[in-house]
Amino acid sequence: MTKYLDEYLPIAFLYALSAYFWWDVEDFTADSLMYPRALVGVLLVLTTLLLVFTLMKKMRLPQSKDENSPFKFCVVLAASIVYVFAVPFLGFAVSSLLYAPATALLLGYKRKGMVFFVSILTVVLIYIGFRTVLKVPLPTVTLLGMTL
């Protein structure tokens, strides 16, 4: 089942992408429409060729050398999504200090002291490097009168 999904899901996705770029062109002038339409045409031809080769079993999926854990993948993906959504509300420092140790521990890292030390050190270095040295602002939030 997974193999079929890996083979046909990208093809379905490519057809969907082509369809979107073909039809969402309401306000386009003829001049601005020609180039993307030409590209969509090329993409459709290539995707159809890919579909034919896949049906003829002439395409091979890459083999990973590593043994992977679907559970760990779900953990790192979910944690990263939550982290990205948390940054605007908690600021970079707070959300990073929650995300990094929590993800490492959920992935199975055992040394709790080390994980907190490395996380704090990284956040402090990034904070100093960006805000002080490079003068680049980071997403912040005001908590208890402190801008973090």
Next chain:
Amino acid sequence: MDFSSVFLNAALAAVSPANLLFCFLGTIVGIVIGALPGFTSTMGVALFIPFTYSMHPATGLIFLVSIYCSSTYGGSISAILINTPGTPSAVITTIDGYEMTKNGEGGRALAMAVFSSLVGGIVSALALLLIAPPLARLVLLFGPVEIFYLALFGLSVIVGFSKGSLIKGLISGVAGLLLATVGVDGISGVYRYTFDNVSLFEGIPIVPMVIGLFSTCQVFVLGEQKRTTIVHDIATFSDSSVPRMSDIKAHWFNMLRSSVIGTIVGIIPAAGMSIACAIAYNEAKRVSKHPEKFGNGSVEGVIASEAANNGVTGGSLVPLLTLGVPGNTVSAIFLGGLLIHGLRPGLQLFTKYADVSYTLLVGLFIANVMMFVVGLFAAKQVVKVTKASTDLLAPIIMLLCVVGSYAIRNNLFDVGVMLVFGIVGYLMKRWGYSTPSMILGLILGPMAEGEFRRALMLSRGNWSYFCSRPVSIILLVLIVITLVGPALRNRRIMSK
């Protein structure tokens, strides 16, 4: 201003404290990234492009070029000490490097690896300095059709030489070109595929996409692995890791020849480091007095491979800086680094922005010397990072991805773009699509479309204009050869 005064000013700028500091930091970062198996030079440069945004362009580019050079060398450390090439370019170093370590000559192998890398890097930097400025004048011969073809040639080079299926490579490249049409159309002013989102008016932001496809994707790859460390055993050695004069005297010609091979191969778009190393290694073995030692711990093999792969670094920047055609994946990403500073490859880079480009060229020499000094003292320590847990590395890299994608426009939308393309990159890797082709499609897309439409306007819709000049026909033939050549070669190898 004449060349000598431009060059002198550039040399003085290159040795300013800020440039030296960032060159040093780039070297350390590069060596660590290079030494970590699974972390490539491409990922290193992609992750640190945003750090350069607020820097002076020359400083930022020196920082990136330091990461490029030293990560190329860094791969040899793990190749020699843990029998695992840190980067794909160090695969051939592993053959003799690890054997030398097993024979109790790990220090000697590391010493000659770093010295050969220095020689390779210096030779390629010299070639870049001498070849790039005159080659950039070639662009003056090009009209819109030729520039359109040049953009397609750059893309075809990466597509043609990408691993796996040609169709998937082409699909990735075309998808990149299509994504490049998002945003306000530069010619007609029409808003295309923007969902009325202000953050998309300028198009899909390149840097967050690069970080997503190369670095965030790696977070997911590292996170899902069942094994928690990259390596368990690091070989020890007791001999000195300082280059010996006797080795340098005995193998100077091998070093020089391999550096020149690396540089020439680097200049040929997409020929790549692995090919350079293979040719240099083969040549060293062919002319060696002791070919039987190759594969059993020959220092000549380590020298050939390391001089060649660092020879590629400067060589690959020649077509990039002059014609906008990246020599390999890292230089394709490096193109993104140029663009965020408002610099475009071509003649202007060596005239209007001569101060920046010549400072970068001088910086390349300094980066190589810095790599030698740091490599000499730190190799033994750096290899310990390969013992770091991937469970810890993954979230730490994610922090850098978030901060890097936010830094360019201070826009949280870009962080979302990074995450989306991280997932897309992971799926592309799993399904065998080429992420560098997609990136290059996005980077070269606006140029390709602009010149294509300009050519059509100039010719008043006459399509024969696209094949009316010898230069355009040559470029068209090159595009076809680059796309079809590797596929035919692979088919021939398979049938054998």
